[in-house]
Amino acid sequence: MHFWKSNRRFAWLWGTLIGITFIGIGIMQNQFALIWRKAVMICMECIGIG
Amino acid sequence: MxxxxxxxxxxxxxxxxxxxxxxxxxxxxxxxxxxxxxxxxxxxxxxxxxxxxxxxxxxxxxxxxxxxxxxxxxxxxxxxxxxxxxxxxxxxxxxxxxxxxxxxxxxxxxxxxxxxxxxxxxxxxxxxxxxxxxxxxxxxxxxxxxxxxxxxxxxxxxxxxxxxxxxxxxxxxxxxxxxxxxxxxxxxxxxxxxxxxxxxxxxxxxxxxxxxxxFNRFSLVQIYHEKEQCISCMACEKACPVALSLSEISTSPECIRCGRCVAACGKGCLHFSGRGNFVIEKVEKNPDIR
Structure with a gap:
């Protein structure tokens, strides 16, 4: 609790570091290839056809 | 702004x-x-x-x-x-x-x-x-x-x-x-x-x-309120497009940080800053200001 209170001002930094870690894990799990594959084809659901 | x-x-x-x-x-x-x-x-x-x-x-x-x-x-x-x-x-x-x-x-x-x-x-x-x-x-x-x-x-x-x-x-x-x-x-x-x-x-x-x-409560970009200069005219509340009170500005999940409150403040006591968490204390309207 004390740690959290004293570091509250830098919570954004912890959040950013968690984000970078998550992106690292995402890269290792090949999740960005899946995002890319979805994004480079016309998404029929998004345009209300599929 | x-x-x-x-x-x-x-x-x-x-x-x-x-x-x-x-x-x-x-x-x-x-x-x-x-x-x-x-x-x-x-x-x-x-x-x-x-x-x-x-x-x-x-x-x-x-x-x-x-x-x-x-x-x-x-x-x-x-x-x-x-x-x-x-x-x-x-x-x-x-x-x-x-x-x-x-x-x-x-x-x-x-x-x-x-x-x-x-x-x-x-x-x-x-x-x-x-x-x-x-x-x-x-x-x-x-x-x-x-x-x-x-x-x-x-x-x-x-x-x-x-x-x-x-x-x-x-x-x-x-x-x-x-x-x-x-x-x-x-x-x-x-x-x-x-x-x-x-x-x-x-x-x-x-x-x-x-x-x-x-993330609004602790994000780096915040709207800061300098209480010492504030005359509690509540021009910021009137300007807020999503009708937030001064104590909710910046930290409420509804605040989109459009900056209208910053522009509306005649005393310049609201401003954007990147200094991490800051919670605005509750301020009552000054009855002398209409």
Whole structure:
């Protein structure tokens, strides 16, 4: 609790570091290839056809 | 401040949707930038989009066979949210820009909020949980899971993706069916409502706003209040387009950090800053100031 209170001002930094870690894990799990594959084809659901 | 925000919104929208070839030929960009997500709600099927939509990316990962934590999309949410919070909604979202522009159209009895705002504001959390998350994991179309939010609700996809693509691509035009008209109806309803109510989609339905709102309390970018100089005239509260009180400005999940309160403050005691967490203390209106 004390740690959290004293570091509250830098919570954004912890959040950013968690984000970078998550992106690292995402890269290792090949999740960005899946995002890319979805994004480079016309998404029929998004345009209300599929 | 208003002009600056409009310029930033326009530049960011043009920059992130700058693939002009796509608009001319009814095709979409297929380069490497699409490995990354933009911060705002920007359909990746927009012919001009050079990067991915974060909600679309989240759903694509949730649509995988079995369940895997969507670390790739969550990473972007944590980074954008921790740095900007809902500043993204106010300054960097293309669909927010469209609603801002529509709200400038003169109309009698404009409103900041819809009636029953205190209940309706939870709609965006319901959309996030039931359509984006649960819907994407359990709804099936044929043998594949479907991105339920994109398919049944997202007006950004209809406006930036469907309309320009279908206008320029004849083979897509021939496939239009009931679903397209359902989404077109939702888009028009939201756009028309935007003329009367300030950003109804952002306030009540946007799952991205629900996510970034959670970061508002501790994001790097905040609006600071210097209490010593404040004369409690509450000009900031009057200027707030989403009707927040001074104690809610910046830290409330509803604050989109548009900066109107900053511009309205005659004493200059509200300002943008990047110093991390700061909670504004409750201030009562000064009875001597009308």
């Amino acid at each position: 208003k002009k600056l925000r409009l310029i930033v919104q326009l530049i960011f929208t043009i920059f992130t949707n700058g693939y002009a070839y796509g608009f001319l030929n009814g095709k979409i960009y297929q380069g490497s930038f699409k490995y990354a997500c933009v911060p705002g709600l920007n359909c990746y099927s927009c012919p001009g989009a050079i990067a991915s939509c974060p909600i679309g990316a989240l759903q694509a990962l949730l649509n995988q066979r079995g369940f895997k934590i969507p670390f790739g999309a969550l990473g972007f949410f944590f980074i954008f949210g921790s740095i900007f919070g809902r500043f993204v909604c106010g300054w960097l979202c293309p669909f927010g820009l469209v609603q801002d522009l529509l709200h400038k159209i003169p109309f009698p009895n404009k409103r900041k909020r819809l009636p029953m705002h205190n209940i309706l504001k939870y709609g965006k959390y319901a959309v996030l949980i039931f359509l984006v998350c649960i819907g994407s994991m359990i709804l099936f179309g044929g043998f594949a899971k479907i991105p339920a939010f994109c398919k049944y609700l997202c007006p950004s996809g209809t406006l930036f993706g469907a309309i320009p693509l279908i206008s320029a691509n004849e083979s897509l035009r021939s496939q239009i069916g009931g679903l397209f008209f359902w989404k077109l109806g939702i888009l028009f309803f939201i756009l028309i409502l935007s003329i009367k109510v300030y950003r109804p989609f952002c306030q009540y339905l946007c799952p991205l706003g629900a996510i970034y709102g959670w």
